[in-house]
Amino acid sequence: MAQGNQSAEQRRRIRRTAILLGVVALLIYAAFIASGMLKAQA
Amino acid sequence: MSATKTHGHAAAHDHHDDHGPAKGMMRWLTTTNHKDIGTMYLIFSLVMFFIGGAMALVVRAELFMPGMQLVDPGFYNTMTTVHALIMVFGAIMPATVGLANWMIPLQIGAPDMALPRLNNFSFWLLVAAFSLLILSLFVPGGGPAAGWTLYPPLVLQTGDAFPLAIFAIHLAGASSIMGAINIIVTIMNLRAPGMSLMKMPLFVWTWLITAYLLIAVMPVFAGAVTMLLTDHFFHTTFFAAAGGGDPVLYQHIFWFFGHPEVYIMILPAFGIVSEIIPTFSRKKLFGYDAMVYATASIAFLSFIVWAHHMFTVGMPLAGEMFFMLSTMLIAVPTGVKVFNWTATMWRGSLTFEPPMLFALAFLFLFTIGGFSGLMMGIAPADFQYHDTYFIVAHFHYVLVPGAVFAIMAGVYYWLPKWTGHMYDMKLANIHFWLSAISVNVLFFPQHFLGLAGMPRRIPDYSTQFADWNMVSSIGAFGFGLSQLLFVYIIIKCARGGARASEHVWDGAYNHGLEWTVPSPAPYHTFDEAPVVK
Numbered sequence: 001m002a003q004g005n006q007s008a009e010q011r012r013r014i015r016r017t018a019i020l021l022g023v024v025a026l027l028i029y030a031a032f033i034a035s036g037m038l039k040a041q042a
Numbered sequence: 043m044s045a046t047k048t049h050g051h052a053a054a055h056d057h058h059d060d061h062g063p064a065k066g067m068m069r070w071l072t073t074t075n076h077k078d079i080g081t082m083y084l085i086f087s088l089v090m091f092f093i094g095g096a097m098a099l100v101v102r103a104e105l106f107m108p109g110m111q112l113v114d115p116g117f118y119n120t121m122t123t124v125h126a127l128i129m130v131f132g133a134i135m136p137a138t139v140g141l142a143n144w145m146i147p148l149q150i151g152a153p154d155m156a157l158p159r160l161n162n163f164s165f166w167l168l169v170a171a172f173s174l175l176i177l178s179l180f181v182p183g184g185g186p187a188a189g190w191t192l193y194p195p196l197v198l199q200t201g202d203a204f205p206l207a208i209f210a211i212h213l214a215g216a217s218s219i220m221g222a223i224n225i226i227v228t229i230m231n232l233r234a235p236g237m238s239l240m241k242m243p244l245f246v247w248t249w250l251i252t253a254y255l256l257i258a259v260m261p262v263f264a265g266a267v268t269m270l271l272t273d274h275f276f277h278t279t280f281f282a283a284a285g286g287g288d289p290v291l292y293q294h295i296f297w298f299f300g301h302p303e304v305y306i307m308i309l310p311a312f313g314i315v316s317e318i319i320p321t322f323s324r325k326k327l328f329g330y331d332a333m334v335y336a337t338a339s340i341a342f343l344s345f346i347v348w349a350h351h352m353f354t355v356g357m358p359l360a361g362e363m364f365f366m367l368s369t370m371l372i373a374v375p376t377g378v379k380v381f382n383w384t385a386t387m388w389r390g391s392l393t394f395e396p397p398m399l400f401a402l403a404f405l406f407l408f409t410i411g412g413f414s415g416l417m418m419g420i421a422p423a424d425f426q427y428h429d430t431y432f433i434v435a436h437f438h439y440v441l442v443p444g445a446v447f448a449i450m451a452g453v454y455y456w457l458p459k460w461t462g463h464m465y466d467m468k469l470a471n472i473h474f475w476l477s478a479i480s481v482n483v484l485f486f487p488q489h490f491l492g493l494a495g496m497p498r499r500i501p502d503y504s505t506q507f508a509d510w511n512m513v514s515s516i517g518a519f520g521f522g523l524s525q526l527l528f529v530y531i532i533i534k535c536a537r538g539g540a541r542a543s544e545h546v547w548d549g550a551y552n553h554g555l556e557w558t559v560p561s562p563a564p565y566h567t568f569d570e571a572p573v574v575k
Contacts, residue, residue, distance in 0.1 A: 014156045014227045021223045025261045032265035032295060036280045040287045 062565045071166075074158030075565065076143050079165050081460070083140030084453070086165070088529070090132035090172060091446075095522050097125035102484075102518035104501050105511050118501040119187035124179065126190035127207075130307070131214045132172045134441065137449045138310035139221050142249045145456060146225065148556040148563060149243045151234025151572045156227040164220040171213035178203035178210070189499060191296055192267065194281040194289050198274050208271050215260045222256035225249055234555065236574035240334070243554050244327065247334050248313030251341045255302045255309075258345075263299040266292060290355050297348035305344045307441060308408075309337060311448030312379060315401045318455050319383050321549040322398035323390030329382040336375035336382075343372045353424045362421040369419035376412055380405065395547070396470035400451035403443055403478050411439030414489065429499075432492025438485045442521075443478070450477075450528065457532065458546045462562030463539035469531050476524035483517030 063069050063078065073079060100121045104112050113121070143161065147154055155161045179185040183201015186192070192207075200207070229250050233242070242250075269280040270292070279285025281292045320327045327333065349357060349365040383405055392398070414436040418424045427433060458464050487510035496507045503511065545557040555574070559567050 010231060014231050017227045017230060018157060018160075018223050021226060021257055022219075025219050025223075025257050028258065029261035029265050029268075032262050033268060036265070036269050036291065036295070039291055040278070040280050040285070 072162065074154070074162050076147050076154045076158070076161065077460075077563065077565065079155075079161050080140045080143030080145075082165055083136045083143055083168075086169065086172075087133045087135075087137035087140060090128050090136065091525070093176070094125050094128035094133055095525065097121045097128070099518060099522055101125065102515040105503070106515040107512065108503055108505050108508050110502055113501070115501050116184055116187055119189075119499065120179065120185040122499055123186050123189050124175065127175060127186075127211075128172070129441070130190065130303070131211075131218075132168075132175075134307045134445050134449070135218065136168060138249075138252075138307070138445075139218075141245075141310065141314070141449070141452050141456070142221075142225055144460065145556060146228060146246055146249060147232070148459075148559065148567060149246050149554055150229060150232060150237060151555050151568050151574065152228060152232035153566060153568045155224050156232055157224045160220050161224055164217045164224065167213050167217040167220070171210045171217060174206050174213070175210040178206035181206065191293075191300070192270065193296075194270060194273065194292050197270060204274055205271070208267050211267050212264055215264045218256050219260050222253035222260075225253040226257075229253075234568070234571045234574050240331065241574060243313075244316035244330070244333055244337075245310070245313035248309045248316070248337055251337050252306050252309045255306050255341055255344070259299040259302045259306075262295060263303075266295040266299065290352075293352050293355060294349070297351045298345070300351065301348045302341070302344040304437075304440065305340055307445045309341065311404065311408075311445045312337065314448045314452040314455070315383065315404055317554070318397045318401040318451055319386050319405075321455070321547055321553050322393055322395060322401075323387045324392075324549040325386055325390045327382070328385035328388075329378070332378055333382055336378040339375040340372060343368060343375070347372065347419075350419050350421075350424070353421045354428045366419055366421045370416065373412070373416055380409060391549075393549070395454075396467065396474055397451045397455035399471070399474045399478075400447045400454060403474070404447045404451065407439055407443030407447065407478075407481070411436055411441075411444055414439065427492060429497055430492035431488045431496045431498055434498050435485050435488035435492060438488070442485065443481050447477070447481075453532070455547075456556070457535055458542035459556060459559075459561050459563055461536050461539075462542055462560075463535050464542050464546075465531050465535035465539060469527060469534075473524060473527045473531060476527065477521060480517050480520035480524055484514055484521050485517070487511075487514045487517075 063073070063075065070078065070082060073082075098121075100113060101118065104110075104118055143155065146152075181202040183203060185203045186197070186200050186207040188197035188200065197204070229242070229246060239247075269278070272278040273280050273282060273287075279287040281287045281289045283289060316327055316333060347365060347369045349361060350369045353362060353365070394402075414432065418427050418433060418436060454465070454470060491507050491510050491514075494507065496503055496511075542561040544560055545551045545553075546561060550557045555568075555572060556563070558572065
């Protein structure tokens with residue numbers, strides 16, 4: 001699994017996981033702001 | 043395009059194998075090497091530790107005697123607020139990230155972090171964040187002064203510092219999230235062949251779990267402060283009762299972030315101690331599997347206890363019962379950890395070099411902080427302790443002789459691997475004893491002050507609290523001055539000293555991949571992945 005000899009598949013997996021985690025973080029951010037908006041409208 | 047970049051990096055990496063780092067300032071500005079970035083994080087956190095520490099000394103100097111001595115109340119509140127923000131986000135968290143950068147690739151047999159450019163960007167974003175936060179002290183109206191929790195409506199009264207502080211928090215949060223993503227993808231993708239998850243060193247495990255915590259809760263805090271920002275500038279009323287909002291909602295959201303944040307600071311400390319105690323006991327860690335599951339349990343439980351920070355706002359009895367009992371539950375996996383560290387030492391061939399001394403002090407003093415936390419987890423008792431110096435004593439025991447001592451233990455443990463030199467053991471022992479004594483003189487009397495009813499975040503106090511405040515302030519200056527010795531020891535070690543061997547500590551033999559590379563660790567390591575059996 002050495003990075004110096006990373007396969008294309010491994011690089012794809014790294015990129016995919018990183019993007020997925022970033023999207024999850026953004027969704028959590030948006031969800032909590034949305035919860036604040038719902039509470040303020042209630 | 044992204045694929046081309048990745049390929050380019052991999053190719054460049056291969057050509058870098060036979061030479062060291064670039065020369066001059068550009069090395070530090072543009073480096074993608076995990077060791078360089080780890081060093082920068084550690085130096086940054088040390089600088090922040092002294093800036094935040096100086097602010098704490100302003101607070102303790104003011105509290106040395108009753109009455110107003112040195113600063114006005116507004117500035118006092120700014121000092122308590124910015125001290126906390128700097129210590130949490132600028133000192134402790136970056137120190138553990140620095141250790142992660144240095145040690146995770148070495149411990150899993152990877153040549154670097156999986157996303158080295160993102161790693162560089164994460165670090166420099168943090169520098170920008172704290173430059174803004176410190177700049178906020180010098181704008182009209184003074185720095186933020188509503189406490190590190192930034193509760194509305196008080197925080198909305200902040201002057202020009204408000205947008206600076208909020209933007210600084212956003213930047214620091216983005217830096218943390220990017221760092222966490224990097225750590226997760228590194229651990230999940232770049233482990234040496236044969237290193238299954240249950241063979242990873244405990245430090246790597248604790249950081250993997252911490253990174254997931256960071257991704258789960260930093261966006262929550264970012265969302266909360268974004269809503270503060272819109273309440274302040276765009277006339278929304280998320281937290282303003284007059285417009286249909288609810289200030290208590292902010293407290294719920296903040297502590298949904300804030301409690302896991304405590305574990306973000308302490309879980310890597312658990313990992314460091316779990317590395318050190320077996321080495322200096324010359325035994326394997328007792329109950330490795332249980333330690334992993336206990337760490338995961340603590341992380342899970344950290345999401346369902348948040349309202350124990352706000353028992354006094356008023357909530358239904360069932361809510362108080364739930365949060366009280368879930369808080370008590372955390373003692374179980376934490377107890378497993380303390381038991382396993384103790385069992386590791388049982389009948390071991392113990393020696394007491396500086397890393398072990400700091401780890402042992404951590405074990406005793408963090409446990410004191412844990413117990414006082416349990417006391418406050420009891421809802422009816424918390425009504426007595428809430429917002430007194432008892433809570434100040436509690437969380438400082440968790441964070442100073444807890445997290446900070448573990449970080450110092452880690453630095454003393456791995457410093458010879460980083461520099462290739464042994465440090466001055468005698469001075470390091472003196473540093474330990476000065477720190478261990480003064481930290482107790484500083485924080486233990488605060489339990490008495492809190493139980494006697496002294497409120498926190500108040501620059502003046504009744505004369506009945508005078509004696510213990512004076513003792514605490516003397517301890518604070520003793521602790522602060524002792525840390526100058528820490529800096530001297532590190533600089534002296536970096537400049538020279540007796541050569542360190544490959545496995546540095548005789549007990550470290552067979553304790554991890556980091557001890558299989560020469561000391562100092564070469565600029566590039568594990569270009570060929572080691573095989574773990």
